[in-house]
């Protein structure tokens with residue numbers, strides 16, 4: 001098969017003929033129909049995540065089952081599917097309890113093994129991780145759920161349990177943030193988007209933000225919302241944006257931390273005085289289990305959620321290989337989708 005391969009950290013990826021993957025005993029091989037290009041792929045290429053070399057990136061995918069391992073019960077060749085970006089083991093207490101998103105024994109295509117910037121990809125524990133695509137959801141739309149949209153959905157619907165009419169503040173209108181704005185709006189919330197860039201705020205308005213604020217103007221939120229938002233989302237992941245999000249809340253509000261806050265130079269400071277005094281909930285959110293996808297896919301099938309609107313361009317494998325090294329500086333606001341058949 002053809003795949004995007006890199007041989008060393010920060011070496012130029014190239015498209016090459018490599019051996020076809022083999023289905024693991026409990027897994028499948030998919031023919032990849034669409035794969036999102038994401039900053040996490042760049043992090044793996046740049047050496048921020050340890051991957052075995054040579055490596056094929058790609059973790060936001062949808063496709064058709066092409067081969068099935070002997071222990072797989074639920075899936076057959078020809079099934080149209082997607083997977084969460086973290087694939088769970090299917091055996092541990094968390095998986096058995098329906099919380100596969102925190103499985104301690106996760107496999108991630110594009111990180112723990114070769115990913116989906118290829119014509120085919122192997123996936124583990126298929127009975128736990130595969131998600132059937134309704135006919136109404138095309139492959140690019142499913143791949144656009146990727147890590148960003150699914151994470152935003154889990155944050156708002158699963159963790160914060162956003163209710164219609166609530167005020168939701170989303171800080172950062174990049175991939176995750178725009179997804180959160182669209183999802184908040186679809187759940188019936190009144191969304192305020194905050195970003196440093198006016199273009200990002202214009203994009204947020206287009207997907208459902210009722211108000212948009214430049215980052216310096218977050219102090220206006222309590223007045224806009226009659227005392228603060230019900231829910232805040234930090235989609236950036238810095239000490240400043242986390243604190244701004246928490247301070248935007250009303251008493252008893254819920255904050256969801258989605259942007260990664262790596263403990264660079266110690267753990268970030270969080271305004272716990274406000275958390276305690278106002279009884280705020282501070283929630284973490286990490287991906288989404290396959291079992292939780294059908295609810296989100298139903299909203300997409302009804303046209304209430306349109307992740308495909310976040311796709312800005314579609315490229316082939318060769319262009320994906322060319323784009324990857326500069327992806328941290330990419331200027332496109334929306335998603336880049338890879339079509340391996342191009």
Ligand SMILES: [Zn+2]
Pocket residue numbers: 088089090091092093094095100103104105
């Ligand atoms: Zn598990």
Ligand SMILES: [Zn+2]
Pocket residue numbers: 038039040041059060085146147148
């Ligand atoms: Zn991703």
